[in-house]
Amino acid sequence: MSPWYLYLVRTLDNRLYTGITTNVERRFSQHQTGKGAKALRGKGELTLAFSHLVGDRSSALRLEYRIKQLPKASKEMLVKGILPFEDLLADLQKTPEIKTPG
Template identity: 60%
Template sequence: MSAESALLTTWSLYLIRDKDNRLYTGITTDVSRRFAQHQAGKGARNLRGRAPLTLHWHTEIGDHSQALKAEYRLKQWPKSRKERLPQHPEWIENLISV
C-alpha cells in the first residue's frame, strides 16, 4: 500500500462481544473481514476460544491516526458506557475530537 493510498483509506472502530459478555475494542479497514478473522480464531489472541462472538457496534472513524486515538480513548471508557454507544452516535465526537 502506498503512502498516498494509506492516507485515503477509511478506518473503522468496532466492539465485539464474547461468550462471557466482555467487550473487545479494535480498529480495521474492513470490519466484515476482521470480524470473520476473529471468529476463525485468527484475530486477536484475546478473543481466541471466546466464541460465540457478536459484533456489538462499529463505525467509520477516519484515517489510521484518528482510529488509533479513538481506539485508545474508547478503551478508557467504562463498560457501561460502551454498552450504550450504539444508542448514542453523538458520543463518537468524544472519541475523535481533542
C-alpha cells in the same frame, strides 16, 4: 488510502473487545476463525456489537485508545446508541494529537 473503522465485538461472557480496521467484515471473520486478536481466541461465539467509520488511521488509533479507557457501562451506552459516537469523534478532534520524537 482506505478509511478506518472502529468496532466492538461481544464475547459469549458479555465482554466487549474494541478494535480498528479498514474492513470490518474481514476483521470480524478473522476473529471468528481464531485468526484475529489473541484476546478473543477461545471465547466462544462472537457478535459484532458496533462499528462506525472513523476516518484516518491516526484518528482511529486515538479513538480506540479512548474507548478502551471507558468503563463497560459507557461502552454499552455506545452500543445502544445512548452515547452518540459523534460526540466521541468531536471530543477527539478538540484534543491535539501528541507528537512523538523521532
